[in-house]
Each structure stands twice: as structure tokens, then as C-alpha cells.
Amino acid sequence: ATPYETVLVERTGRTALLTLNRPGALNALNLRVMEEVVAATEALDRDPEIGCIVITGSAKAFAAGADIKEMQPQGYMDMYLSDWFGAWDRLGQVRTPTVAAVSGYALGGGCELAMLCDILLAADTAVFGQPEIKLGVIPGIGGSQRLTRAVGKAKAMDLCLTGRTMDATEAERAGLVSRVVPADRLLVEALAVAETVAGMSKPVAMMAKEAVDRAFETTLAEGVRFERRLFHAVFATADQKEGMSAFAEKRPPTFTHR
Numbered sequence: 001a002t003p004y005e006t007v008l009v010e011r012t013g014r015t016a017l018l019t020l021n022r023p024g025a026l027n028a029l030n031l032r033v034m035e036e037v038v039a040a041t042e043a044l045d046r047d048p049e050i051g052c053i054v055i056t057g058s059a060k061a062f063a064a065g066a067d068i069k070e071m072q073p074q075g076y077m078d079m080y081l082s083d084w085f086g087a088w089d090r091l092g093q094v095r096t097p098t099v100a101a102v103s104g105y106a107l108g109g110g111c112e113l114a115m116l117c118d119i120l121l122a123a124d125t126a127v128f129g130q131p132e133i134k135l136g137v138i139p140g141i142g143g144s145q146r147l148t149r150a151v152g153k154a155k156a157m158d159l160c161l162t163g164r165t166m167d168a169t170e171a172e173r174a175g176l177v178s179r180v181v182p183a184d185r186l187l188v189e190a191l192a193v194a195e196t197v198a199g200m201s202k203p204v205a206m207m208a209k210e211a212v213d214r215a216f217e218t219t220l221a222e223g224v225r226f227e228r229r230l231f232h233a234v235f236a237t238a239d240q241k242e243g244m245s246a247f248a249e250k251r252p253p254t255f256t257h258r
């Protein structure tokens with residue numbers, strides 16, 4: 001039984017599926033959803049038996065944004081003192097690889113949540129956008145930064161200033177999503193990707209994620225140095241010995257995640 005009201009958590013082997021479950025509001029991300037998604041993901045992150053976490057929504061909406069009705073009456077001091085949206089940053093600190101499986105609307109905070117994940121898969125029905133400007137606000141969960149890093153200034157400015165949306169094809173062409181799949185295949189494909197990732201050595205997958213993430217934080221020379229240190233470090237794992245022995249012996253590896 002899941003202790004959460006707005007997210008469902010299911011485990012299959014080494015993968016976990018976290019489904020946003022606020023159907024009456026197209027999974028709008030109110031503070032409760034934020035606390036529960038972050039708490040559920042952090043709990044899975046601490047579990048050595050979990051190698052990959054999939055986050056998904058409903059067919060109609062991954063998430064239609066932060067909860068507009070909850071934000072409407074807030075003032076600056078309310079937002080500042082509560083550090084509104086601050087907890088979402090903890091999702092970016094999760095070390096286990098994450099996959100966003102996006103069907104339908106991924107708008108505002110929904111698009112930002114998807115961008116907080118490591119691999120972004122889209123159904124052909126997916127719709128991405130940062131329409132905050134139409135409400136008289138701007139993105140607040142990193143959209144202006146992560147969208148720009150993902151798709152470049154041209155499209156990020158276009159989306160953030162006009163509030164227009166982008167379909168799955170455009171999102172893939174722009175580099176926001178790694179794959180587009182038919183809507184009825186989304187979960188199957190996302191879980192297959194997660195199972196593949198979860199089948200790798202967990203510490204090595206964590207290091208691969210850390211290395212790619214570092215590309216967004218540092219210079220090329222520092223990033224390459226960081227990668228080289230981690231590359232050397234993987235030779236301290238049992239899984240490196242196993243992976244390379246298995247190749248030489250023409251058999252599949254059995255990783256022990258150590």
C-alpha cells in the first residue's frame with residue numbers, strides 16, 4: 001500500500017514506477033504533489049534494490065503545470081518564506097537514474113518536472129510548453145534554465161515569451177526528448193528502458209549520470225577531468241571486473257551493484 005495520496009508507487013524487479021494521480025486537476029502540481037513526488041523518489045533512491053525510477057502521469061496529462069489556483073492568492077513573502085517550489089530541487093539531487101514518460105500535457109511545472117528527469121520519453125500525444133507568461137508569471141522550477149540548455153536559446157525564448165506549445169515531433173527534433181513512441185506503447189517502452197538501465201551496475205550508472213550532469217555545470221576541460229577521475233574509479237568496482245570478464249567469456253554479465 002502506498003502511503004501517498006497523489007502518487008502511486010509500483011515496483012517490478014529493480015524498476016519503480018511513480019504515477020502522478022490527481023486526475024481531477026490534470027495532475028496539477030500543488031504543494032502536496034510536490035512533497036509526495038519528492039519523498040517517494042527519495043525513498044526509492046535510498047533503496048539499493050531499485051536501479052531506475054520511471055515518473056509518469058495519465059494519458060491526457062503528464063502534468064498541466066503547477067497549481068494555478070493554489071498560487072493565485074500568494075504574495076512575495078509567502079513565496080519567499082516558504083521557498084515555494086524549493087523542494088523540487090531535491091529531485092535533481094536524486095542519484096538513481098530517472099525516466100520521464102510523458103503523454104499529453106507537460107506544461108509549465110509539468111515540462112519542468114519532465115526536464116528534471118534523466119531520460120525523457122514522449123508519447124506522440126505529448127505537448128510541451130512553458131506557458132507561464134500567459135498567466136503573468138515566469139517558469140519557477142528551472143524551466144528557463146533547463147529548457148534553454150536542452151533546446152537552445154531560439155526555441156526556449158520562443159516558448160517562454162509566446163507561451164506556445166511544442167508537439168512531440170518538434171520536441172524530439174529540438175532535442176528535448178530522446179524518443180517518441182505511439183501513446184499506447186509509452187509505458188511499455190519506458191519500463192523497458194528503465195529495466196535496461198536497472199540491469200546495469202547501479203554505482204556505474206550513478207557515475208555515468210553524474211558525469212553527464214556535470215556537462216551542464218562546468219567547462220569542457222574540467223568536465224573531462226571529472227569524467228576521467230570517475231572512469232578510473234569504476235576500476236575499483238566488482239562490476240567492472242564482471243562486465244569485462246563476461247565480454248571476454250562471451251556470456252552476459254551478472255552485476256552485483258558493487
Ligand code: CAA
Nearest residue numbers: 024025026028064065066067068069107108109139140141
Ligand atoms: N492548475 C490548477 N488546476 C488546473 C491546472 C493547473 N495548472 N491545469 C488544469 N487544471 C484544472 C482545471 O482548472 C480543471 O478543473 P475544474 O474541472 O475544477 O474546472 C481541470 O484541471 C481540467 O482542466 P480543463 O477543464 O482546463 O481541461 P481542458 O482539456 O479544457 O484544457 C489545458 C487542458 C489546456 C491543459 C488547460 O487545463 C490549461 O491551460 N491548464 C493550465 C496550463 C498552464 O498554464 N500551466 C502552467 C501553470 S504555471 C506553472 O507551472 C508555474 C511554474 O513554472 C512551475
